[in-house]
Amino acid sequence: MRELSRLAVLGAGHVGPVIARLAVKAGYRVDIATSGDPEDIALIAELVIPGAQPRWASDAVADADIVVLAIPLHRFLDVDPALLDGKLVVDAMNYWPASDGVLSAFEDGGSSDVVARRLAGTALVKALNHIGYHELEDRARPAGAADRRAAGVAGDDPAAVAMIAGLVDRIGYDPVRLESLRAGRVLQPGGPVFGVVLTLPEFERAVRQDAGSLA
Amino acid sequence: MTYTFGLDTFGDRNSDADGKPLSHAQTIRNVVEEGVFAEQAGVDFFGIGEHHTEYFPMPAGDVVLAAIAARTGRIRLGSAVTVLSSDDPVRVFQRYSTLNAISGGRAEVILGRGSSIESFPLFGYDLADYEELFEDKATLFAELLKGGPVTWEGKTRAPLLNQDVVPHTESGPFPAWIGVGGNPQSVIRAARLGFSLMLAIIGGPPARFAAYSELFQRALEKFGRPPLPVGVHSPGHVAATDEQAKAEFWPRWREIITLIAPERGFALPTEESFDTETGPHGALYVGSPETVARKIASNLRVLEATRFDLKYGMPGLTHDQLMTNIELYGGQVIPRARELLS
Numbered sequence: 379m380r381e382l383s384r385l386a387v388l389g390a391g392h393v394g395p396v397i398a399r400l401a402v403k404a405g406y407r408v409d410i411a412t413s414g415d416p417e418d419i420a421l422i423a424e425l426v427i428p429g430a431q432p433r434w435a436s437d438a439v440a441d442a443d444i445v446v447l448a449i450p451l452h453r454f455l456d457v458d459p460a461l462l463d464g465k466l467v468v469d470a471m472n473y474w475p476a477s478d479g480v481l482s483a484f485e486d487g488g489s490s491d492v493v494a495r496r497l498a499g500t501a502l503v504k505a506l507n508h509i510g511y512h513e514l515e516d517r518a519r520p521a522g523a524a525d526r527r528a529a530g531v532a533g534d535d536p537a538a539v540a541m542i543a544g545l546v547d548r549i550g551y552d553p554v555r556l557e558s559l560r561a562g563r564v565l566q567p568g569g570p571v572f573g574v575v576l577t578l579p580e581f582e583r584a585v586r587q588d589a590g591s592l593a
Numbered sequence: 594m595t596y597t598f599g600l601d602t603f604g605d606r607n608s609d610a611d612g613k614p615l616s617h618a619q620t621i622r623n624v625v626e627e628g629v630f631a632e633q634a635g636v637d638f639f640g641i642g643e644h645h646t647e648y649f650p651m652p653a654g655d656v657v658l659a660a661i662a663a664r665t666g667r668i669r670l671g672s673a674v675t676v677l678s679s680d681d682p683v684r685v686f687q688r689y690s691t692l693n694a695i696s697g698g699r700a701e702v703i704l705g706r707g708s709s710i711e712s713f714p715l716f717g718y719d720l721a722d723y724e725e726l727f728e729d730k731a732t733l734f735a736e737l738l739k740g741g742p743v744t745w746e747g748k749t750r751a752p753l754l755n756q757d758v759v760p761h762t763e764s765g766p767f768p769a770w771i772g773v774g775g776n777p778q779s780v781i782r783a784a785r786l787g788f789s790l791m792l793a794i795i796g797g798p799p800a801r802f803a804a805y806s807e808l809f810q811r812a813l814e815k816f817g818r819p820p821l822p823v824g825v826h827s828p829g830h831v832a833a834t835d836e837q838a839k840a841e842f843w844p845r846w847r848e849i850i851t852l853i854a855p856e857r858g859f860a861l862p863t864e865e866s867f868d869t870e871t872g873p874h875g876a877l878y879v880g881s882p883e884t885v886a887r888k889i890a891s892n893l894r895v896l897e898a899t900r901f902d903l904k905y906g907m908p909g910l911t912h913d914q915l916m917t918n919i920e921l922y923g924g925q926v927i928p929r930a931r932e933l934l935s
Contacts, residue, residue, distance in 0.1 A: 392775045421815065422777045425808045452721045476855070477710065479720030512775060512797050513860065567855075574860050 382466075382541055383407055386438035387430070388457075389448035390419045393470060393511045395427050397446055400518055400549040402429035409438035413449075413456065436461060444545060446506070447471055451489060452481055454496075463499035466538055468545070470506040474567040488563040490532070501538035504562040505531045505546055505553075508572045517575050518550025528552040528581035530571060532562025552578045554585070564588050596893065596934055598927045599638030599902035600631050600919065601673040601826060604651025606908045607915070614909070617650035621657060623912045627919060628661035632668035634923025640673030640703065640902055645711045648849065648908040652712075655688040662696035671701030673826065673902060674772045674791075677734065678726035679712040681750065683758055686737040690760050693767050703791050703826075704731060705772030725749065728782065731771065735786040738766040770824065773805070780805050784812035784821075791824045792896065798874045799825070799892045806897045824900030825892060829878025830907070831885050831921040832914075838880045841914055843867055845907035846877075878903055882925035889926070890933035901930070 385406045387398045394410060401408045408430040410423055416432035423432040431438075439445050439461055446468045447454065454471060473481065473489035484492055490504040508530060509517065519526040529551035533539040536557075543553035556562050564570055570584040607615045607623055615623070628639045639661060641654030651657070658670045670692060675685055685702065693700035706723065713720045729747040736743050737758055746752040770791040771783035783790045790809045792802050806823045813821060828846075832838035843864070850862045860866065870877040878885045889901050903922060906915050 391778060395777060418781075419778075421808055421811055422781065425811065426777045426804045450724070475720075477720070479713070479723070481721060510860065515801070516797055573854065 382443035382544070384441055384443045385409070385446060385545075386411060386433075386435075386442035386444070387446045387448055388412070388435055388438070389446075389450075390422055391448070391450070393506075393514075394446070394448035395422065396511045396514050397448055397470065397506055397549075398427045398430045400515060401545075402427065404548040404550070406545075406548075409433045409442065411435035411438040413453070439465060444468060444542070447493075448506075450478060451484065452478065454493065455483065459497050459499065462497055465500050466541060467497060467500040467502050468506060468542055469493050469502055469504045472507050472567055472572075476567075488559060488566060490559045490562055494534070494559055501533070501535045502559065503531060503533035503535075503538050503542040504559060504565055505529065505542050508565040508569070509551075509575055510573060513575055520550065521547060521552075526550070526552055526577070527575045528554050528578040530554050530556055530562065530565045530581070530585075532556035532559055532565060534558050552581075554578065554581050556585070594899060594934070596931060597637045597669075597824075597900045598889075598922075598930065599640055599669075599673075599900065600627075600636050600922065601640040601642060601902045601904040602627065602651075602906050603642040603644045603649040603904070604654070604657075605906040605910065606648050606650060607912050608909045610911055610913075612909070615912075620650060623915070624651075624657055625660045625664075626912075627915055628658070628668070628670070629664045630916060631919050631923060632665040634919050635927055636668060636919065636923045637927075638669040638671065638701070638900075638902065640671050640701075642673045642904075643676050643712065645715055648852070655692055658692055658700075659695050662692060662699065666697075667699075669699045669701055669768075670696055671768075672703055673904075674703045674705035676706060676712045677704040677730045678706065678723055679716045679718045680730075682730045682734040682737060683750075683753075686734060686758060687760070689767065690762050693762055694760055698762075698764060698767070701768040701770070703770040703772050704734065704788070705791075705793070706774075722749075731782065731786055731788070734769070735788070738769055740766065772826065777805065777808060780808050781812050784809055784818065785816050787816075787818055787821070789821045789824065791826055791900075791902075792898070793826045794876045795828055796870065796876050799827070799876055800874070800895050803896055810897075822900055823896065823898040824902060825896060825898050826902045826904060827876055827878055828904040828907075829885060830905065830910075830914075831878075831880070831882055831903075831918045831926055833881065833917075833921070835880040835884055839867075839871060841910065842877075842879045842907060845909040849908055882921050882929060885922075886926045886929035886933060889930045893930075893934060 473484040546553040570588040729749040771788040772791045773779040830842040871879040
């Protein structure tokens with residue numbers, strides 16, 4: 379498998395810069411973009427995400443092996459799906475009405491199912507959404523560390539899931555692969571691993587218990 | 594360098610010594626006493642954060658601040674924070690310029706979201722519009738602060754045409770801050786609109802916010818503005834010893850975080866995580882006066898900040914425990930922190 383080395387992070391709010399910093403540290407070439415002019419986030423990139431390049435979203439996506447969506451979910455509906463066609467895309471977004479308000483498009487089922495339907499031309503993987511942005515960086519550890527934690531990776535395309543599992547591993551978490559976006563609902567707000575940072579055995583147990591309770 | 598030290602409360606509902614919750618009304622009267630006592634204890638600023646819940650019954654902090662203003666002469670008084678997105682900037686300006694009049698120029702305001710999202714459904718706003726509401730209203734608030742007739746047009750409120758907004762302030766704008774959690778774009782906005790920056794640090798290592806402080810000053814430069822102060826707001830509790838402070842605070846902290854964790858995506862606190870947060874690299878200032886003073890001084894240095902506001906209290910603590918906290922903070926923590934910083 380070709381080494382995936384270029385990342386485009388869309389979103390420079392709470393979550394985007396954290397993922398971008400972790401990726402820079404892991405050796406990825408990272409571009410960061412918002413819906414606007416890269417000049418608007420030039421200082422943020424320089425001081426908060428040293429090593430990442432601020433770019434126009436279309437340029438960043440065109441050059442990227444992996445695109446990370448780290449924008450508020452209600453803004454996702456403004457993203458032109460054509461921009462992402464043919465890309466490997468990580469959905470790090472959440473539908474979280476208690477915090478962000480009710481969005482009728484996401485009221486039923488899994489938010490990533492809605493995202494996947496809208497981005498039908500992409501290989502979509504749900505990941506990096508369930509650990510709080512304030513913890514994602516502090517808890518990252520190199521492979522083999524005794525206190526390394528786990529992070530879920532869910533998608534319908536096994537090759538895409540494997541590639542994002544590689545990303546998750548490189549930035550500091552033991553990847554736990556879930557076989558479908560549907561199974562990835564355990565990673566959502568209200569699910570058993572959302573907002574808690576668990577070791578691999580704890581994570582697997584939590585997901586299994588949840589599956590058991592649904593059966 | 595001049596440092597300023599404040600106390601913030603959300604009107605955390607008090608309990609009596611047996612753990613029975615006091616009424617909302619009694620809790621509010623206690624906050625008035627705490628504010629008056631804070632001045633006597635030597636605290637520079639007393640802030641009240643807007644909340645609308647059973648355990649933080651504090652939707653009208655400006656009224657409470659006015660009562661404190663009438664009984665004090667030196668302490669500065671302000672919001673911490675005002676949830677501007679679900680309020681009318683003209684009314685916020687009017688309430689705080691009225692407080693400024695009552696207090697003889699001691700009013701401040703910190704604008705933000707805080708942890709208060711319950712005001713959105715209460716006042717008929719959609720949380721999904723948060724960003725647009727805040728941007729629009731903060732822009733208008735910056736105009737109002739300048740004094741003089743205001744002409745403004747936005748998307749979230751009726752336009753103003755050459756509108757005189759009263760009461761006028763006697764000596765220019767009162768201090769106004771924007772409270773920022775972890776979003777660097779909010780730091781840029783504060784600089785662009787000319788507000789001071791209040792970093793709300795409630796979890797994790799405070800040092801990681803150092804980049805935000807630099808980002809703020811660099812952004813002010815870029816927008817052609819003079820340097821403005823950076824402040825830090827963090828929760829904590831001071832008692833005679835580290836052990837006592839932790840023993841009093843921990844059960845109340847566990848209770849409240851467990852209650853709000855599902856909404857905010859916080860991990861549930863454990864004794865281990867509490868020890869980390871109250872340790873030298875955590876965000877909670879819980880301990881003896883010496884422990885808390887050292888931590889404040891060290892973080893103000895690292896963050897190049899000149900203001901520290903301790904969010905004191907937690908629902909379920911007693912008024913007596915809070916008064917002791919205030920006495921120790923004003924009498925010992927602040928002088929010691931000043932000494933360490935000099």
